Amino acid sequence: MKTRQQGAWSSGDYAVVGTTLQIVGEELCEALDLRAGRTVLDVAAGNGNVALAAARRWCDVTATDYVPALLDRARERAGAERLPMQFREADAEALPFDDESFDVVVSTFGVMFTPDQDRAAAELLRVCRRGGKIGLANWTPDGFIGQLFKTIGRHLPPPAGLRSPALWGTRERLAELFAPEAASIASAQRHFVFRYRSPAHWLEVFKGYYGPLLKAFAALPPAGQAALEADVMALIARFNRSGDGAMVVPSEYLEVVVTKA
Numbered sequence: 001m002k003t004r005q006q007g008a009w010s011s012g013d014y015a016v017v018g019t020t021l022q023i024v025g026e027e028l029c030e031a032l033d034l035r036a037g038r039t040v041l042d043v044a045a046g047n048g049n050v051a052l053a054a055a056r057r058w059c060d061v062t063a064t065d066y067v068p069a070l071l072d073r074a075r076e077r078a079g080a081e082r083l084p085m086q087f088r089e090a091d092a093e094a095l096p097f098d099d100e101s102f103d104v105v106v107s108t109f110g111v112m113f114t115p116d117q118d119r120a121a122a123e124l125l126r127v128c129r130r131g132g133k134i135g136l137a138n139w140t141p142d143g144f145i146g147q148l149f150k151t152i153g154r155h156l157p158p159p160a161g162l163r164s165p166a167l168w169g170t171r172e173r174l175a176e177l178f179a180p181e182a183a184s185i186a187s188a189q190r191h192f193v194f195r196y197r198s199p200a201h202w203l204e205v206f207k208g209y210y211g212p213l214l215k216a217f218a219a220l221p222p223a224g225q226a227a228l229e230a231d232v233m234a235l236i237a238r239f240n241r242s243g244d245g246a247m248v249v250p251s252e253y254l255e256v257v258v259t260k261a
Helices: 002-010 014-031 049-056 068-081 117-127 144-155 165-169 171-181 199-209 211-219 222-239
Strands: 039-042 060-065 086-089 102-108 128-139 182-196 247-260
Touching (some): 002 211, 014 068, 014 102, 014 128, 014 182, 014 247, 039 049, 049 060, 049 102, 060 068, 102 117, 117 128, 128 165, 144 165, 144 211, 144 222, 165 171, 171 182, 171 247, 182 199, 199 211, 199 222, 211 222, 222 247
Parallel strands (some): 039 102, 060 086
Antiparallel strands (some): 128 247, 182 247
16 A cells, blocks of 8 residues: 555656645744754655745754655755755654654644554654654645545545545544643644636646546546546535636645644
């Protein structure tokens, strides 16, 4: 399953989509009240949104991901802004760091996609120092992206026994994952707004660059592709609040700050 997931996120070019999500990393750093000089680990960093935001706040940042091409994109961005950062290829379920190595551990729309959710959460807790913080941004089940994955699942059912990534966007699941070792878990519902020229423009970008959707279309025969496209366009129409031909779609996510006991 992990090999399949890695293949999906390696396909296309998630950085094209990820760059548009930069504001989420900035807002997460503010929710964490991130201080200069803190050691920060970004897990499943993608092209580095929250890692870059932390580096802009004068933190000592290490960005990790299991897709080397995405780390290359993050490295390019850091170089362009002259932000000193470390980069390391790593699996979120087996982080190559000692216990309590970091003051803050973060992930935006990343660690939520790990196959073994309990193991991934345990790794975040393990590498975070006592009294440190874990900051997350996770799509919720009822938001646009959560519903997108539900729509894909109707056409390509996920493997049996695999938990939905959107569970990370529920307070109940977060309590199961973190409460035993947490002094507190604070969460707030937020919205990222997808702004594209039109619904067709969004679909063109996501079919070309967003691995999970790209792979879903590639796995279906022509009739299945047409059916999936129709359902995705209907989903966009349900969420779209542009009032014109553009796409302005708020997608709910849960912003989370876990303070380790």
